[in-house]
Amino acid sequence: MQNNIQEELTALVKRALLAGELDKLVQEEIVLDFPTDNRFGDFTTNIALRLSKTLKNAPRHIAGILVELIQKEIPKSELKDLISQVKVEGAGFINFYLDPNYFYNQLAGIITRGEDALKQDLGKGKRVLIEFVSANPTGSLSVAHARQAAVGDCLANILKFLNFNVQREYYLNDEGNQINILGKSVQLRREELAGKIIEFPENYYQGDYIYDIAREAEKKKISDADLGDFAADCILKIIRKELIDFKVNFDIWFSQKELAKSGKVEQAFSRLKEKGFLFEQDGALWFKSTAFGDDKDRVIIKSDGSQTYLAPDIAYHEDKFRRGFDWLINLWGPDHHGYINRIKASIQAFGHSPDSLSVIIVQLATIFRNGQPIQMSTRRGQYITLREVLDEVGSDASRFFFLMRRTSSHLDFDLEVAKKQSAENPVYYVQYAHARICSILRSVTISSRGESDLSVLKEKEELDLIKKMLEFKVILNICLITCDPYMVTVYLQELSEAFHKFYDRHRVLGQAEALTNARLALIRGVKIVLSCGLGLLGVNQPESM
RNA sequence: GCGCCUGUGGCUCAACGGAUAGAGCACUAGCCUCCGAAGCUGGUGGUGCAGGUUCAAUUCCUGCCAGGCGCACCA
Numbered sequence: 001m002q003n004n005i006q007e008e009l010t011a012l013v014k015r016a017l018l019a020g021e022l023d024k025l026v027q028e029e030i031v032l033d034f035p036t037d038n039r040f041g042d043f044t045t046n047i048a049l050r051l052s053k054t055l056k057n058a059p060r061h062i063a064g065i066l067v068e069l070i071q072k073e074i075p076k077s078e079l080k081d082l083i084s085q086v087k088v089e090g091a092g093f094i095n096f097y098l099d100p101n102y103f104y105n106q107l108a109g110i111i112t113r114g115e116d117a118l119k120q121d122l123g124k125g126k127r128v129l130i131e132f133v134s135a136n137p138t139g140s141l142s143v144a145h146a147r148q149a150a151v152g153d154c155l156a157n158i159l160k161f162l163n164f165n166v167q168r169e170y171y172l173n174d175e176g177n178q179i180n181i182l183g184k185s186v187q188l189r190r191e192e193l194a195g196k197i198i199e200f201p202e203n204y205y206q207g208d209y210i211y212d213i214a215r216e217a218e219k220k221k222i223s224d225a226d227l228g229d230f231a232a233d234c235i236l237k238i239i240r241k242e243l244i245d246f247k248v249n250f251d252i253w254f255s256q257k258e259l260a261k262s263g264k265v266e267q268a269f270s271r272l273k274e275k276g277f278l279f280e281q282d283g284a285l286w287f288k289s290t291a292f293g294d295d296k297d298r299v300i301i302k303s304d305g306s307q308t309y310l311a312p313d314i315a316y317h318e319d320k321f322r323r324g325f326d327w328l329i330n331l332w333g334p335d336h337h338g339y340i341n342r343i344k345a346s347i348q349a350f351g352h353s354p355d356s357l358s359v360i361i362v363q364l365a366t367i368f369r370n371g372q373p374i375q376m377s378t379r380r381g382q383y384i385t386l387r388e389v390l391d392e393v394g395s396d397a398s399r400f401f402f403l404m405r406r407t408s409s410h411l412d413f414d415l416e417v418a419k420k421q422s423a424e425n426p427v428y429y430v431q432y433a434h435a436r437i438c439s440i441l442r443s444v445t446i447s448s449r450g451e452s453d454l455s456v457l458k459e460k461e462e463l464d465l466i467k468k469m470l471e472f473k474v475i476l477n478i479c480l481i482t483c484d485p486y487m488v489t490v491y492l493q494e495l496s497e498a499f500h501k502f503y504d505r506h507r508v509l510g511q512a513e514a515l516t517n518a519r520l521a522l523i524r525g526v527k528i529v530l531s532c533g534l535g536l537l538g539v540n541q542p543e544s545m
Numbered sequence: 546g547c548g549c550c551u552g553u554g555g556c557u558c559a560a561c562g563g564a565u566a567g568a569g570c571a572c573u574a575g576c577c578u579c580c581g582a583a584g585c586u587g588g589u590g591g592u593g594c595a596g597g598u599u600c601a602a603u604u605c606c607u608g609c610c611a612g613g614c615g616c617a618c619c620a
Contacts, residue, residue, distance in 0.1 A: 031561090033561070033563090034561090035564085036560070036563080036564075036567090037564080037565095037567095040564070044563095044564090046562095046563065046601095049563075049600060049601075050600085052600055053599095053600065058600095059600070089564075090563085090564040091563075091564065091600080091601075092600085093563080093564065136620075173620075176620065177619070177620060178619090178620055282618080283618090284618055285618095286618095295547090295548085295616085298618095299617085299618045300618095301618085302618040303618060304618080306618090308617090308618065308619080308620085309619070309620045334549085334550080334613090334614055334615075335614075335615065336615090337548090337549060337550090337614080337615060338548080338549085338615055338616055339615095361549085361550085363550075363551095363613095363614090364613090364614085404557095404558085405557090405558070406558090406559095408550070408551095409550080409551075409558085410550085410551075410613075412556095412557060412558095414557090417557095417570085425583085426569075428583050429569090429583075429584090431583085432581085432583050432584075433584095435581075435583090436580085436581060436583095436584085439580070439581055440580050440581090443580065444580095478561090481561095490558095490559075490568090493568085493569085494568090497568090500584055500585070501584095501585070501586095503580080503581095503584075503585085504576090504582095504584065504585040504586085505585080507579070507580065508580060509580045510579085510580075544581085545581090545583075
């Protein structure tokens with residue numbers, strides 16, 4: 001019951017409306033909200049404001065009547081011991097104030113059950129495939145990939161925490177035009193190193209790493225024809241290492257080359273053909289994506305007989321479903337947003353719901369150094385890499401910074417700010433709260449750890465802190481609904497702030513035994529939530545700093 | 546031209562359609578005989594423009610202005 005206090009309160013309000021024969025006047029679903037500010041109670045409803053027009057009466061007057069009806073229902077409710085006040089406030093809001101015992105019970109649950117108390121079975125074991133990064137193996141990962149890596153990995157952590165069965169997948173574009181160009185780039189550089197005068201085309205890969213690969217290829221006597229695959233393998237090793245250092249681990253590396261070999265692309269085509277979604281025109285083979293709302297039909301086999309990028313991708317997404325996943329999540333860069341409709345069209349052509357694929361567009365991050373934005377150009381090999389950010393800033397601060405803004409918003413990332421170990425840096429603000437708690441707990445002797453009566457926690461800062469802890473579950477709910485983990489970073493800063501305020505005003509140690517024990521329990525609870533949240537972000541939880 | 550995203554204090558960002566628009570940085574005035582001052586407290590300062598819907602608009606709709614990104618038989 002206590003886990004569903006929001007639902008119980010909603011039911012209570014509905015019973016009150018029924019008793020007053022007002023229920024039929026309410027059109028929309030009634031939901032008890034969390035107030036924007038806790039001085040407006042613990043739950044609120046705007047029902048009186050919404051009824052004002054139909055009843056042709058002032059909202060506050062209606063609210064007053066409703067409160068009387070609600071108060072008659074309370075003694076009959078399971079909540080009777082948990083509601084301390086119901087009041088009309090503001091323009092006509094009805095605000096519910098919960099009894100502190102409710103919060104003490106919740107806190108006790110967190111302390112005894114640990115992280116398990118924070119879990120919710122929202123996924124019910126549903127199988128989710130989250131595909132992200134999927135950068136072509138033609139160079140080091142950029143900061144755009146880095147943000148995708150941070151967002152994808154964190155989202156996967158959250159979904160797993162909510163009891164989804166999550167797999168992380170990297171789609172490896174290891175064949176095709178860009179691998180050919182990569183091979184030719186290495187070939188030319190190898191010839192250049194051998195002393196030949198060469199002309200290096202502008203659309204070839206310009207980076208210095210091509211020379212390194214050329215030297216390695218020369219040492220191993222790789223033939224010109226195999227240079228593309230060889231170079232891709234070399235670069236893939238670099239990429240894997242970069243991701244591991246960023247603490248991102250993929251379950252599956254899905255090779256486009258293997259997909260092509262398997263014959264699954266042709267199988268997918270023949271199934272689409274049976275269903276009547278393929279046609280020939282101008283010597284090319286087209287997919288009839290307009291049947292599912294795309295702007296225009298798309299070519300999948302060009303008139304020269306080669307496939308477009310879309311061809312293996314259609315087969316790839318169908319393969320994901322065939323592997324038994326119920327929900328696909330793709331993280332793409334903003335340059336791919338025009339691609340959403342056609343790939344959604346393809347999954348619908350195979351009979352899947354368009355909602356079974358969620359495409360999340362991860363906006364770019366602009367990297368600043370000393371307040372100056374750094375322009376990026378992949379072609380010239382001049383772009384800030386994940387490796388550079390990791391070397392300068394470290395994994396913790398990088399991950400936190402990449403997750404600090406809504407995923408759909410542009411992100412400014414100043415390397416100098418992220419490097420600072422100071423108050424400007426929100427990562428340290430949160431980690432500092434954790435370390436402070438650990439510091440207190442370290443100085444506690446075994447004998448002082450007794451059973452604690454939490455009801456001695458009566459200070460405002462103590463109750464604010466407990467309430468903030470209980471928000472954690474709500475935040476994870478929002479992350480799931482929005483498919484965006486960024487709220488966790490905001491929340492952890494708020495929780496840390498609540499802790500720092502408590503710490504500043506009240507002492508844990510050296511109080512009366514009952515109070516010290518209760519406050520120790522309180523900060524143990526905070527530590528559990530902080531640690532859990534930081535863990536979901538993939539950020540360390542230092543015992544000391 | 547069409548589509549998507551974004552316009553909130555000097556800067557970077559918040560605000561399920563709700564209550565006095567919140568934080569951080571910067572600027573500024575304070576707080577360590579006391580569990581970690583990487584902390585806490587106070588002050589200055591804001592919704593691009595014009596309409597509309599609503600009891601209520603930063604949020605939804607229309608138009609305009611400004612910025613970013615897409616619109617391939619490229620990947």
